Amino acid sequence: MPTIFERIIARELPATFVYEDDLCVAFQDLHPVADMHLLLVPKKAIPRLVDAKPEDQALLGHLLVKAGEIAAAQGYGEAFQVRIHNGAGAGQTVFHLHLHLLGGQQKRAETH
Ligand code: AMP
Numbered sequence: 001m002p003t004i005f006e007r008i009i010a011r012e013l014p015a016t017f018v019y020e021d022d023l024c025v026a027f028q029d030l031h032p033v034a035d036m037h038l039l040l041v042p043k044k045a046i047p048r049l050v051d052a053k054p055e056d057q058a059l060l061g062h063l064l065v066k067a068g069e070i071a072a073a074q075g076y077g078e079a080f081q082v083r084i085h086n087g088a089g090a091g092q093t094v095f096h097l098h099l100h101l102l103g104g105q106q107k108r109a110e111t112h
Contacts, residue, residue, distance in 0.1 A: 005096040019070050022061050026070050026101070027055050035104025037076050040067055046097040049086045067101055076103030 007013040008027065015027035018038060029037040042059055046052050052060060064082070071080040080103035085092035 002099075003045065003096040004094055005098060006045055009041065009043055013096070019066065022064070023059060024066060026066070032105040032107070034056070034102040034106045036071070036076050036080065036102060038070065038074070038101040040070065040099040040101055042097055048092065049097055052097070057111050063099055067099055071101055071103060074101075074103065076101075079103060 002010075004013065009017045009025055015030075017025060017027045019026035019040075023044075024040060024042045026038050026040045029039050040063055042063060044056070044059060046056060067080075067082050068077070071077055080101060083100040083102060084097070087098075
């Protein structure tokens with residue numbers, strides 16, 4: 001079964017995209033908890049961060065570089081957070097690796 005994020009990447013489900021390249025997409029979180037709450041998602045379906053392999057190293061670096069560029073493009077380059085939930089015990093609900101990009105006023109202490 002494809003995850004929600006695979007279906008968003010395939011344009012089978014709607015999302016408000018703010019960035020896309022060959023390796024990743026970024027779109028608005030459906031339930032934002034901050035003024036900027038984006039999800040940066042690799043097109044490769046890695047379930048959790050801990051499932052990433054040595055061959056994913058360049059992809060993970062790409063995501064971090066893009067996180068900064070996207071946050072800056074959204075006006076939050078000087079102050080933003082990057083958050084990854086790894087595993088259900090850490091609050092992960094969609095098992096397709098993703099980075100939360102958070103900026104501005106946070107609406108709750110937690111992302112859930
Ligand atoms: P996580 O808890 O790290 O797995 O985060 C999953 C995130 O995906 C949550 O912040 C949800 O609000 C968000 N989310 C779930 N479904 C959608 C969707 N269809 N479009 C955008 N964001 C979604």
